[in-house]
Amino acid sequence: MKAVNVVKRFTCDELVELITAYLDDALDQPEREGVQVHLAACAGCGRHFEQFRATIDALGDPLPEKLPTDVRDRLMSAFRERHRP
Secondary structure, eight states: OOOOOOOOOOOHHHHHHHHHHHHTTOSOHHHHHHHHHHHHHOHHHHHHHHHHHHHHHHHOOOOOOOOOHHHHHHHHHHHHHHTOO
16 A cells, blocks of 8 residues: 655644744654645745744844752752652
8 A cells, every 4th residue: 555645734823833843843744744835835924934933043042040049059958858868
């Protein structure tokens, strides 16, 4: 039996909900192809996608916040106390 490649079709609203998962490479192949097909055919969604990507590029990955020393010390102390034999 021959495998059939099924491409998922999305509405514009559905596509907007999937943009983050698409960029994170968290979609299965039919969904990923469906997003690509929709983006190629829909100028509005294509603009939205490019704006979303530009925003991510401009903001970059935020640096993790450092805990204040006193808060970190209290947390570590509580962790040690809880895990003491």
